[in-house]
Amino acid sequence: MTTLTPPLMPEGASAPARADAGLRPRPRRLRRTAALRRMLRETTLDPSQFIYPLFVAEGRGVREPIAPMPGQYQLSTDALPAQAAELRALGVPAVLLFGLPSSKDAEGSQAYAGDGVVQRAVATLKDADPDLVVITDVCLCEYTDHGHCGLIGPAGDVLNDPSVELIARTALSHAQAGADIVAPSDMMDGRVGAIRALLDEEGFAETPVLAYAAKFASAFYGPFREAADSAPAFGDRRSYQMDPANAREAMREIDLDIEEGADLVMVKPALAYLDLIRAARDRTDLPVVAYNVSGEYAMIKAAAANGWLDERAVTLETLTGIRRAGADLIISYHAKEVARWLREP
Secondary structure, rough: OOOOOOOOEEEEEEEEOOHHHHHHOOOOHHHHHHHHHHOOOOOOOOOHHHEEEEEEEEOOOEEEEOOOEEEEEEEEEEHHHHHHHHHHHHHOOOEEEEEOOOOOOOHHHHOOOOOHHHHHHHHHHHHHHHOOOOEEEEEOOOOOOOOOOOOEEEEEEEEHHHHHHHHHHHHHHHHHHHEEEEEEEEHHHHHHHHHHHHHHHHOOOOOOOEEEEEEOOOOHHHHHHHHHHHOOOOOOOOOOOOOOOOOHHHHHHHHHHHHHOEEEEEEEOOHHHHHHHHHHHHHOOOOOOEEEOHHHHHHHHHHHHOOOOHHHHHHHHHHHHHHHHHOEEEEOOOHHHHHHHHHHO
């Protein structure tokens, strides 16, 4: 018996109509108009999902552009009320503060000083807008003269336990200044538990901890280190930040921070780690935060400035991808722009 093979159809030709074709799902029907696409969109962006980073400097009248991060500035505390008002008008509910002290030392003492730059910034923002959610980055790297996230031992290594004590003191000083959430980013072992214990002991049991739970030793941080003046004076941070190749270890870090009392967990960076955002979302019911970091921001800005990409379209697509991966909240330097774009038709 001869089997007849139907002739190949020319490229682009339509398949023969079938009697039951109208009964089968045709996904394109639901993409036909803009109104249908909006109504059926599975993942949405809203200004309420964003946290806007701010770099706070000593002095008055400071508005210093950050060269590799167009549109971002180092600002003095007197500029912060205007930032709070702008964010309120845009519907962005939260900021993440990074401090640039006037002096640094080996112990990073300005990190936990009661009158430190971040502590004053917290008070200024809460006075300007009590409803603004003020999150503080808790680390020593911006305050140490060596640029590392903890104390340095005689052999040049970062000492874990003594560093944790100072990091907990820093978190407490931020809470005392009025911070709504403290966010340890140092990646020292045990710091979430130490912070939680000290906050509880000192009457701040209701202050949440946002743990930089899976923070990788990434090449995407370059622009941030210029913005925060926090590049290490020697070596690198690979002995305490995570190896980008390790996914299972990232899940262990998340589990440990949750066990120690974290209220929210973060994956940083975002774009090269979407699989880990998804894994974190599947692993815990706690809020998952993704940090859309400085290098990710700078790449889009540079490509747009050269006319290589549509900045608005690429930014919205990027942030939608981060949300689709499972992030509840996104820390992003694009937050203001996105909030404006989302208001437009």
